[in-house]
Amino acid sequence: MKARVAAALPWTIVVLQVVLIALGIVFEALGNSSSSSLGVGFAAKTLGGAAAILVFPVVGVVILSRRPGHPIGWILCTMNLGWAINHFAGSYARYALVANPGSLPAGKLAVWLYFWPGFVSIGLFVFLGLLFPDGTLLSPRWRPVAWLVAGYIVVAPVALAFAPGPIDDTIGFAVTNPAGVGGSLGGVLHLAAGAVQMLTVPLFAVAAVSLILRQRLARGQERQQLKWFTSSVAVVAVLVIVQSAIMVGYGSQAEMPVWARLFEDVGNVIDALIPAVAACIAILKYRLYEIDIIINRTLVYGSLTATLVLFYFGGIVVLQRVFVALTGQKSTLAVVASTLLIAGLFNPLRRRVQGFVDRRFYRRKYDARKTLEAFSTKLRDETDLEALSDRLVGVVRETMQPAHISLWLRPDPYSKGKQAD
Numbered sequence: 001m002k003a004r005v006a007a008a009l010p011w012t013i014v015v016l017q018v019v020l021i022a023l024g025i026v027f028e029a030l031g032n033s034s035s036s037s038l039g040v041g042f043a044a045k046t047l048g049g050a051a052a053i054l055v056f057p058v059v060g061v062v063i064l065s066r067r068p069g070h071p072i073g074w075i076l077c078t079m080n081l082g083w084a085i086n087h088f089a090g091s092y093a094r095y096a097l098v099a100n101p102g103s104l105p106a107g108k109l110a111v112w113l114y115f116w117p118g119f120v121s122i123g124l125f126v127f128l129g130l131l132f133p134d135g136t137l138l139s140p141r142w143r144p145v146a147w148l149v150a151g152y153i154v155v156a157p158v159a160l161a162f163a164p165g166p167i168d169d170t171i172g173f174a175v176t177n178p179a180g181v182g183g184s185l186g187g188v189l190h191l192a193a194g195a196v197q198m199l200t201v202p203l204f205a206v207a208a209v210s211l212i213l214r215q216r217l218a219r220g221q222e223r224q225q226l227k228w229f230t231s232s233v234a235v236v237a238v239l240v241i242v243q244s245a246i247m248v249g250y251g252s253q254a255e256m257p258v259w260a261r262l263f264e265d266v267g268n269v270i271d272a273l274i275p276a277v278a279a280c281i282a283i284l285k286y287r288l289y290e291i292d293i294i295i296n297r298t299l300v301y302g303s304l305t306a307t308l309v310l311f312y313f314g315g316i317v318v319l320q321r322v323f324v325a326l327t328g329q330k331s332t333l334a335v336v337a338s339t340l341l342i343a344g345l346f347n348p349l350r351r352r353v354q355g356f357v358d359r360r361f362y363r364r365k366y367d368a369r370k371t372l373e374a375f376s377t378k379l380r381d382e383t384d385l386e387a388l389s390d391r392l393v394g395v396v397r398e399t400m401q402p403a404h405i406s407l408w409l410r411p412d413p414y415s416k417g418k419q420a421d
Contacts, residue, residue: 010064010077014057017084021050024084027091031099052272053080053087059276063283071135072283075128076276082121089114097175111175115167116160122200123153129207133225133282138214145206152196152203159192208233225282232278236271243267304353308342315341 025046060077063070089110096107126149130137137146164180181189211233215226243264250256256264319334 006068010057010061010073013077013081014054014061017054017057017081020084020088021053024088024091025050027088027095031091031095048266048269049087052269053083055269055272055276056080059280062280067283070283071131072128072133072279075124075131076279079121079124079128082117082119082124085117086114089117108175108178111167112161112178115177116157119156119160119196119200120153123149123156123203126152126203126207128279129204130210132211132214132229132279133222138210138217142210145210149203152199155192156196159189159196162186163189163193165190228278228282229275232274236274239267239271304346304350307349307353308345311338311342311345 028046056076056079060073060075060079063073064077067073092104093107093110093114096102096104096110101107127146130142130146130149137143162177162179162181164177164182164186167175167177180186211226211230215223215230218226246256246260246264250260315334315338319337320330323330323334
């Protein structure tokens, strides 16, 4: 019976999150039904946010189905439950208090429920960084950090749920906390709420430090697993920086052009999708893929794309200025010329970027390839078998670095027969 309950519990948690997300989408759609905001943008934002929340529990269930009881599977399965509650409560509160006031009961209670469960999800995400990939801490010295995170998961939601005063108006309106506690206890809870909110960013930094240290100390299978996860986190960090730069540049989402809003909505899904899938591959099937090749190609083509985009738009700007100076008006020839420039630069620039990445990040493989290329050239010109044998032994020692090496050449039966005659 216990085994059945343990097997059914992850699916129950995931189904609960799906139901909460679905109800949140329904109330969000009802709240916008009378406006012109329904459309592709609304669908991308709403469904994208739902996918970003649900991808982690789905991956967690996959891991638990293959590795029952794995701590990382349980963390992934439960990590976004707080955000799922947050999503439902925010949509319900907006409909009950703003879109159609008085139509539904407990609107203020929904605002309260919107405010604090997400901090449990934040704490579990930090635990993911501390425990990945095997579910244990980096060393016993990290136990105080783990206890600090556990305390954060307990204190943060309790303090925020019962601290007196107005609730943060991040969903568009302010409501006085209906569960706020008065007196000296309320003052203590108010101070605790402020303190735990200030701890959020440092805790993420501590989790990142744990991953970096574990990556440096890891060997064998764990190192391969960490390559998947840390690489995905690095990609997400770059995306978040780009999203933040766009937000700062335009001031608010309402002022963004369509492409920027679409990039932000798609980016929110990718931010969740990449680490979740990487964690699943790292724990279950990392041997099926060569992470070094993926990292190499990401570095090469990411750098190549950024450089070509810079050349393209830079070429357009420069050539347009030239045309304006010569003819007094802009010309589409600037776009054509920049496109031809990019086409001509693609292969030479790709080779140069590939060479730089190999020299900088894959030096050992780069040196081995150069050694083999030099040996291939020597092989075409050398006819002395003894010299070639010595050279071959040297190449193997240099590239593969074996503990022992010996070379045996099969005798030529034709020359033996000729000597017998």
